[in-house]
Amino acid sequence: MLKQNHRAWVEVDLSAIKHNVQQLKSLLTAPTELMAIVKADAYGHGAIDVSQVAIEAGAAWLGVATIPEGIQLRHAGITAPIVILGATNGIDEIKAIAEYRLQPTICNPKQALIYHEVLATIQEQVSVHLKIDTGMSRLGVNWQEAMAFVQLVQHLPNLEITSIYSHFATADDRDRRFMHLQAQRFEQVITALKAEDFHAPRIHICNTAAMLSEPHLHYDIVRTGLGLYGLYPAPHLQSYLDLRPALTVKARITQVKEISAGTSVSYGQSFIAPQDMKMATVAIGYADGIPRGLSNRIRVSVNGQKVAQIGTITMDQCAIDVSHVPNINVGDVVTFLGSDSENTADDWANLVGTISWEILCGFKHRLPRINITKTVDLTDRRLFSSDHI
Incomplete structure (x- = not known):
């Protein structure tokens, strides 16, 4: 099994994750707690290691999207409360949630009744989080029906x-009117419940963006995703904290060659050499998560x-112009994102018309995740063998 001589890989700086958790927690006032959102393999950073570091740095909760994501963390020995943010309805799903002490989101009365019936058959009780739809229109009961839902x-x-x-x-968004409308609806729900002598053990509504800009809405828990990984939800929110991107993408050169003026490079002749050049082929492509766009x-x-x-960036490879790089060799390491490159996930997102969340989640699992504080120097060409291309 290959260990050091990867053709391409993702480096994750866990010290940056720790720093970001500490920065985010500095905005909170006790007893407000931090939920680290580690779904989608911690946005491509590696859910187990990120979760462990986030908890050590002070996160009290973990948020995932699916039951297998939660089970993976339990198998890794993580005992912190894990909230399933997605909807779950199946009998086997409910039994797995009970078995692994996961905490599901309940979105509507029908789902609640299914849970109750299944849990009654196995004589189990689970902790649940009730989702109120205040305007996202995705999951949750309509805020105007929240009272009856909670009472059920x-x-x-x-x-x-x-x-x-x-x-x-x-x-x-800079325009906060709709966000404030959602906050008002949520507060109306909480106030109405209190009037009926129901006091929720915890309430929460803030994601990273709201956490940064609306401290009066922190309530009992804030849920932080993108900020955990060192990126800001929007440029106008960058002044609140000093966050450090944790992810770097690297790949190795597999061939170096001279090409003459007029030579086309890759599919579709999207690049024609304007003069004699030296080019290098690099072992990474869109199947690894480098957008073709x-x-x-x-x-x-x-x-x-x-x-x-x-x-054109191809499925497994791409080309770079190394005409002015001395002593370039097969096995040299190219940094595509983060670290000493000029690129951030935000930059790439802007270029291809998407969001940084999608860029981070797009790096495929054939790229090994390597914690840079735990590995050898991967820039050493002596570790590289063309047999492993």
């Missing part, structure tokens, strides 16, 4: 209400120099 769940003995929460749709649009770093990516 209250009377289901196999369900223990642990929190009531909602989710903002526009917290990263970045073709001919980015600069990368190799041997301390910034160079242009040229030609």
Whole structure:
């Protein structure tokens, strides 16, 4: 099994994750707690290691999207409360949630009743989080029906209400009117419940963007995703904290060659050499998570120099212009994202018309995740063998 001589890989700086958790927690006032969102393999950073570091740094909760994500963390020995943010309805799903002490989101009365019936057959009780739809229109009961929903769940003995929460749709926008409308609706729900002598153990509505900009909405828990990984939800939110991106993407050169003026590079002849050039082929492509839409649009770093990516990015490979890089060799490491490159996930997202969340989640699992504080120097060409291309 290959260990050091990867063709391409993702480096994760766990010290940056720790720093970011500490920065985020500095905005909170006790007893407000931090929930680290580690779904989608911690946005591509590696859910187990990120979860462990986040908890050590002070996160009290973990949030995932699916039951297998939660089970993976339990198998790793993580005992912190894990909230399933997605909807779950199946009998086997409910039994697995009970077995692994996961905490599901309950989105509507029908789901609550299914849970109650299944749990009654296995004589189990689970902690649940009730989702209120205040304007996202994705999951949750309509905020105007929240009172009846909560009262129903209250009377289901196999369900223990642990929190009531909602989710903002526009917290990263400069125009905060809709976010404030959602916050008002959520507050109306909480006030109405209190009037009926129901006091939710915990309430929460803030994601990273709202956490940064609306401290009066922190309530009992804040849920932080993108900020955990060192990125800001929007440029106008960058002044609140000093966050450090944790992810770097690297790959090795597999061939270096001279090409003459007029030579086309890659599919579709999207790049024609304007003069004699030296180019290098790099073992990474769109199947690894480098968007094809970045073709001919980015600069990368190799041997301390910034160079242009040229030609169409293909499934497993791409090309770079190394005409002015001395002593370039097969096995040299090219940095595509983060670290000493010119590129951030935000930059790539802007170029291809998406969001940084999608860029981070796009790096496929054939790229090994390597914690840079635990590994050997992967820039050493002596570790590289063309037999492993």
